[in-house]
Amino acid sequence: MSKYTPLAEYLKSQGGDYVPLTFTEIERITGVKLPPSAMKHRPWWSNNPHNSVMTKVWLDAGFESEQVDMEKRKLVFKRVRGLKAAGGEDEDFVHPAYGAMKGLIRIMPGVDLTQAADPEWADRLDAEYGPEKRER
Secondary structure: OOOOHHHHHHHHHOOOOEEEEEHHHHHHHHOOOOOHHHHHOHHHHOOOOOOOHHHHHHHHOOEEEEEEEOOOOEEEEEEOOOOEOOOEOOOOOOOOOOOOOOOOOOOOOOOOOOOOOOOOHHHHHHHHHOOOOOOO
């Protein structure tokens, strides 16, 4: 368990997709003072999963940081849906359109989908436009 786990629990408990917090509020939630680099360097708040232990905590909770204001010491955590927060597609991610056509088309037993739908089509084209050179 990370010392920043309370932040993950807090973020997960929020109903909205956007959770604005000040740096002071984050320290209050975690019970831990933020490192000096978090106060000085904007990249500390990036969503790179290899950035810091705390970054991995908010990403694993399903949030990304955005609207980081270093002067006012505040930011917004945005809920990420359908994507793994660690920066890429989740192994279990399924596109919303996946399976949308399921059950709409029925292929009758014995139908060979690799066969041409109209085997005489080439003959009709040859008759209308002239023979095509084919290698057989």
